[in-house]
Amino acid sequence: MRLTGRFGKYGGCYVPEILLPALEQLEAAFLDSEEDAAFRIELDELLTNYAGRPTPLTRCRNLGRNIYLKREDLLHGGAHKTNQVLAQAMLAKRMGKTRLIAETGAGQHGVATAMAGALFGFETQIYMGIDDIERQALNVYRMRLMGAEVIPVTSGDRTLKDAVNEALRDWAASFEQTHYILGTAAGPHPFPLMVRQFQRVIGKEARAQILAAEGRLPDAVIACVGGGSNAIGLFADFVGDEGVELIGVEAAGKGLDGGEHGATLQRGTPGILHGSETLILQDADGQVSDSWSVSAGLDYPAVGPEHAHLMDIGRATYVGCTDEDALAAFKALSRREGIIPALESAHAVAEALRIAEQQPEAVLVVGLSGRGDKDMGQVQKLLEVTA
């Protein structure tokens, strides 16, 4: 490895020795791509003409005139996941791989990977917990339409974390032909660094857009945090702007004081999961706990190591938003602005609405990481929509 993959005391590369050659090859391909103008040109072309970048920065008209939404929901595929999946698929091509694997929870990352598989002609297999396959039937069908095979995960707790475990096991046997497109800024080095670099386009655009709109930097930048890829992508270009507050919103689920939440940064303890030293929801023996959130994308018991570091050094603040508050924000954005957000993104919107109520003058940039189409079935059951 050329780099240590550390963010302060977090990060690293904790994988079985067998997998090290795969990660070393990936690190080399990624670092080489950063120096390669041809790679950048091809990726920019794809992001512009295939994925639809740049995405708009929309100023709210009714919920607060100083709330700006960074519209990753308008990206092809329906969420920010596309940004980094296209880039990783290009790296896979460069490394001469013929097959892609990925894990998925709600199915957004699986859909993005299936898209890239179809576009670049990879054999594509997606690991997904067997219960999620039932709950997210529409996304499963989208993946299959684009030619991916969805493999049900029945091991462990059959959740997103077990889908990651199965993908890592597959990769340990298959890495000579297969690239594993990990879906967030977590996992072993180089994934957290690489995924941040491929997602930082979100914050780079948002920073230029808010400067154009307001003539100044925002007071705060707000994003939801599950694994943390959309948040780290939005934060990255603002980290050096000292006056800009960075706020990550975790799933407080049914409440931070119970056991049913996904608030790893606020309630987790240091440990090692999925290749990275980070904060984890776990018991005293180090057995990983189940997380909970109304939004499958925030339902993960670990978090990207750079977020743990940003919290440690006091540069970013992490707060919780309950299922109930996220649903209220989901409803408000739909009814007042005509934008249906993903349930994940609704957590960030909820925090923005809370701040705007107390400080209406504060200029806020909110990461609207995805659209809510995937959540329609679930929301129909949860919300009583009145006319």
Added chain:
Amino acid sequence: MSRYAAMFDRLATANEAAFGGFLMLGHPDPARCSALLDVLVEGGADMVEVGIPFSDPVADGPVIAAAAKHALEAGLRTADCLSMIADFRARHPDIPVGILTYANIVVARGRDDFCAELAQAGADSLLIADVPSIEAQPWAEAAIAAGIDPVLIAAPTTPPPALETIALLGRGYTYCVARLGVTGSGIAPTMGHRLLFADLDRLGAPPPVLGFGISSPAHVAAAVASGAAGVISGSALVERAMLPDGPGQVRAFCAAMKAATRRS
């Protein structure tokens, strides 16, 4: 002299390689597990490897992962594992006992404290499945400071700089893998190991013991012929441990595997 060194000396004199048997602690249940560990030894195992279960065992295939899940769901705690190791040590003063687990189990108690507790229980070595050579140094130092041998993994695909680290930090034995992938008896060992063994020998690494997919006496004979100082069989034993006639099956399997370690 460490128990591993004494064992390898004894086996060299007898012109045999080591047979290591692996079981998951607490599986199928704590009492049967302890009895089965004794059966391993009675059947002919020269060294015993035990797993301390972790909720997310990414280096393990379905059999060992299911055994870990089963043990945890029955309420097994790390403290119970340490007691089982200490009890085994009291019954078998000379058999080397290696611990296989994952980094998070070690971190939960603190690296130094975990290693000290292992030493106190009478364990000889510690292999942490998700701590590769590039991360291994502080873990190996903590183990050595507590009197525990750190065991590292090497594969034919492991690049030369990593092999150097493995040779430098490893003690007791070097866990060599017989193929890519995860633990499991369904897929036979496929890789040639002569070159890996030669490289490890040249670098002064601890004796090479081959694992992953070792599930028949033919695998053992092939490994020994290619220069392995020993073999470890895991999933094949864990599968047999669950059978109604578990102890009988485990004893017969160990005897057949041990017989194949004898160099003629």
